[in-house]
Amino acid sequence: MREQISEGFMVFLSDGDEGIGSVREVRHGLPELLVYIENAGDFVVPRSAIKAVHSGKVVLDFDQLDLRLRNAIRHARDSEDPNFISPASSSEDE
Template sequence: MAESIEEGALVFVADGEDGIGSVRRLLPDENALLVYIENAGDFVIPARGVRTVHSGKVVLDLDHLPPEVLEAIGNARRSEYPH
């Protein structure tokens, strides 16, 4: 990763997209992050689930995330765009 991850950093699925949450806590013993995802709560994201870190942003690697995290990401912005 280009820079270190800090608590409070915004989390994204891609550069140029809206943020989907933020880093709550670093979990060095688990080589993971605790991430709050909007409309879903807190999830443990393994370090391999992080594509890059830059400019205070954490960009996730969707290919390395568990199904429950992918589902939460899919619902993160739903309240802003009602059916």
């Protein structure tokens, strides 16, 4: 039996990857979810595109997603600065 999906669950393409968004709305009675994708906004995801649900995670099947959503996922991290170093990992105290 599949774990029930709840609003706020993180969304992934595979276990071990970084999250790409979160479940915004569970549409009871409909075969779909509303998912927020980072840097792109809300998208409707058919339940048929869900590979797994566990531990508060929803894992999507990339090949089952429409082209617009796939493109949004490809750019989910575009606004992140690749040179950013978290203050928690800096060595100022040395």
